[in-house]
Amino acid sequence: xxxxxxxxxxxxxxxxxxxxxxxxxxxxxxxxxxxxxxxxxxxxxxxxxxxxxxxxxxxxxxxxxxxxxxxxxxxxxxxxxxxxxxxxxxxxxxxxxxxxxxxxxxxxxxxxxxxxxxxxxxxxxxxxxxxxxxxxxxxxxxxxxxxxxxxxxxxxxxxxxxxxxxxxxxxxxxxxxxxxxxxxxxxxxxxxxxxxxxxxxxxxxxxxxxxxxxxxxxxxxxxxxxxxxxxxxxxxxxxxxxxxxxxxxxxxxxxxxxxxxxxxxxxxxxxxxxxxxxxxxxxxxxxxxxxxxxxxxxxxxxxxxxx
Numbered sequence: 001x002x003x004x005x006x007x008x009x010x011x012x013x014x015x016x017x018x019x020x021x022x023x024x025x026x027x028x029x030x031x032x033x034x035x036x037x038x039x040x041x042x043x044x045x046x047x048x049x050x051x052x053x054x055x056x057x058x059x060x061x062x063x064x065x066x067x068x069x070x071x072x073x074x075x076x077x078x079x080x081x082x083x084x085x086x087x088x089x090x091x092x093x094x095x096x097x098x099x100x101x102x103x104x105x106x107x108x109x110x111x112x113x114x115x116x117x118x119x120x121x122x123x124x125x126x127x128x129x130x131x132x133x134x135x136x137x138x139x140x141x142x143x144x145x146x147x148x149x150x151x152x153x154x155x156x157x158x159x160x161x162x163x164x165x166x167x168x169x170x171x172x173x174x175x176x177x178x179x180x181x182x183x184x185x186x187x188x189x190x191x192x193x194x195x196x197x198x199x200x201x202x203x204x205x206x207x208x209x210x211x212x213x214x215x216x217x218x219x220x221x222x223x224x225x226x227x228x229x230x231x232x233x234x235x236x237x238x239x240x241x242x243x244x245x246x247x248x249x250x251x252x253x254x255x256x257x258x259x260x261x262x263x264x265x266x267x268x269x270x271x272x273x274x275x276x277x278x279x280x281x282x283x284x285x286x287x288x289x290x291x292x293x294x295x296x297x298x299x300x301x302x303x304x305x306x307x
Contacts (some may be wrong), residue, residue, distance in 0.1 A: 001045050003139025004038075006060075006117040006131050008052035017274065019092070021048070023071055023130055024085040034116065035130040039086035040066045042131075044159040047073035049134075049142050051118065051125060054100050056196045059148055060092035061157040071185060073200045073238050086194070091157045091216060095146045104145055111138040112218070132290050160217065168192070183232070191233045200238025209286035210257075210265070211245040220245045222252060224296035227302065239292035247279055256306035261294040263287045264303055268306040 005023060023036040036139035042048075048060040053107075069087030069120075101108055102123025109121055115130045119125060134142075143150050189195025199220040222244045227235055234240050242253060251257045256271040263285040268277065276282070289297060 001047065002041075002043070003134045003142075004042060004046060004048045005129075005134050006048055006050055007118065007125060007129050008057075020072070020086040020199045021090055021131065022069065022085055022199075024071075024081045024207065025068075026066055027080070028081070032058075033130075035128070035132055038131055038133060041133075042088055047139055047143075048131075050092060051101075054102065054125065056101060056142060057098045058092040058094045058096065059146060059150075059153055060090040060200060061154070061159065063089040063091055063157075063159045064137045068182060069199075070182060070236075071114045072196060073203055076188065087199070093148070093153045093157060095148050097147060099145055101142075101145075102114040107141060107250075111141065114166045123186065144282070146239050151220070156215065156217075156282060178225055180205055187232060187235055190223075191227045193204060193223075195242075197221060197223075197236050197241065198237070200236060201241035201243060202238075205241070206236045208248055209259075209263075210248045210281060212289070213245050216243070218245060220246060220249045222272060225299045226253075229299070229303070234296075235279055235297055239290070240296045248281075251275075251281075252300075254302075255300075255304040255306040257281075258301045259297055260301075261288065261289050261297060264307075265290065265299070266305060270306045 010219060017208060021039065021050050023039050024033075025038075028299045044062050044066055046062040048062060049056055050058040050060060055118070066086045066088045068084060071081060071085060072087075098121075100236060105119075105121070105123045108119065108123075111134075112119060112121070113135065114131070117126070118129055118132050118134065145207050146250065164247070176188075178187075186195050186197070189239070190197035201221045203217070208219055213219060220243070221241050223238050224242060225234060230237075230240065248257070256268045258268075260267040265281075265283050265286060267283055
């Protein structure tokens with residue numbers, strides 16, 4: 001197991017990562033960047049500390065090794081980056097009481113590497129660093145300073161074995177000889193709610209709107225406008241997706257439920273009310289959707305929903 005430091009100030013509009021790290025493979029001028037190249041070195045089970053606005057705010061555990069991927073939908077960030085780079089799946093747990101490393105520099109300073117250290121001796125972050133490895137002693141000190149329940153984090157975020165869906169995706173990619181065809185690989189993964197589509201959805205949605213579950217291991221990235229009816233761009237669009245608990249995904253996918261733009265839950269007359277009772281689903285408001293999501297929800301209400 002290795003320990004890594006990621007500087008969120010360099011990339012995203014959000015302060016705590018949403019389940020992944022992404023970087024270009026080279027600088028905009030085509031030159032080498034050691035803080036991008038190390039993306040290919042991380043391995044499942046490694047620890048990642050998220051640094052943003054002078055605070056350590058989250059601790060993550062790497063789920064999958066780096067793969068080549070299109071750039072996620074960062075909205076305004078990363079507009080000058082190449083459209084292809086390294087994607088690393090990492091699940092993060094927010095720290096209840098974020099802390100400033102600069103306040104503990106007497107203990108941290110002796111642990112800083114001579115090369116590629118993420119902090120200056122005075123505790124200020126170094127500009128230009130994205131991902132860098134830190135020593136085991138430094139990593140363990142950060143765990144201690146976080147006061148986080150690391151046993152709970154490990155039990156919640158330990159990488160899971162390859163799922164049936166991932167195995168089927170891999171077989172399909174191999175059987176169709178898609179290796180190297182980045183677009184077709186991502187579309188294959190998107191059909192099953194995986195890959196860059198899932199990453200894009202997580203930039204928009206944080207939990208299942210109906211159940212409130214936020215642990216991604218118990219959620220599916222579900223297309224609002226069905227994959228079969230979507231264009232290639234729509235198949236990867238994060239606004240065309242929701243994070244849903246499996247039983248909610250089933251109801252939504254089959255058209256037994258839908259949503260108004262206001263967040264009101266719509267329930268089909270074709271659905272046996274006993275199912276709602278047994279699954280403790282009530283017709284409550286799940287929160288307003290934005291206009292880009294509404295464009296897809298309108299299709300779902302008109303075409304998929306069994307009113």
